[in-house]
Every structure is written in C-alpha cells, then in structure tokens.
Amino acid sequence: MKIVGESEVAEGKSVKFRFERKGKYVDGFVARFQGELVAFENKCRHLPLSLDYGDNQFFSRDGKHLICQTHGAIYEPISGLCVRGPCDGESLKPIKIEIRNGAIWLAD
Numbered sequence: 001m002k003i004v005g006e007s008e009v010a011e012g013k014s015v016k017f018r019f020e021r022k023g024k025y026v027d028g029f030v031a032r033f034q035g036e037l038v039a040f041e042n043k044c045r046h047l048p049l050s051l052d053y054g055d056n057q058f059f060s061r062d063g064k065h066l067i068c069q070t071h072g073a074i075y076e077p078i079s080g081l082c083v084r085g086p087c088d089g090e091s092l093k094p095i096k097i098e099i100r101n102g103a104i105w106l107a108d
C-alpha cells in the first residue's frame with residue numbers, strides 16, 4: 001500500500017494513514033525527523049489512545065520529540081522510546097515502511 005509521496009513529508013511534519021491488519025484497522029503516522037523517515041502506530045503506550053487529538057500534531061513544541069497530547073508522554077522520534085511520562089521505558093510500536101519510486105510504502 002502506498003502511504004504518501006516521500007516529498008510530502010517535510011522535516012518535522014507527519015502524515016497519518018490507516019491500514020488493515022488481520023481484519024483490524026490500525027492507525028499510523030509517518031514523520032520526518034532529522035531527515036529520517038519513521039512510522040509508528042498512533043497509539044500511546046500509557047493508555048490505548050491516539051497520540052494526537054486527530055489534528056496530526058505529533059511533535060512536541062520544540063520539535064525534538066513525539067508527544068502524546070493526553071498526558072504528555074515524550075517519545076524519541078527515531079527509536080520511539082518513551083523517555084518521560086507515565087509509560088517511561090516503553091516504546092511506540094514501529095510500522096515497517098519502504099521507500100520506492102519516490103513514495104513511502106507500507107511494508108508491514
């Protein structure tokens with residue numbers, strides 16, 4: 001499944017997507033941080049809530065971390081590791097992606 005054109009995910013920006021896995025919908029997002037593309041499930045590791053408020057806002061105000069809007073858990077953008085907040089030490093679930101023909105594809 002094609003997610004989005006590679007150039008459509010600018011530095012510090014994200015694009016949300018949804019796909020089906022074993023009959024269930026999974027919400028995810030792809031983001032670019034320090035030039036690198038990452039993709040995670042849009043689900044906090046504290047409670048099963050989306051990280052954003054449906055507004056595609058995943059980065060902290062300073063742009064250095066991913067943040068859960070509900071209780072403020074802070075995640076490392078590349079590894080997905082929670083470094084502060086109620087789920088400290090847990091990690092966002094990565095989604096496998098691949099870059100092909102100028103686009104980002106789901107490889108999961």
Ligand code: FES
Pocket residue numbers: 044045046047048049068069070071072073085086087
């Ligand atoms: S639901 Fe994300 S920090 Fe509580």
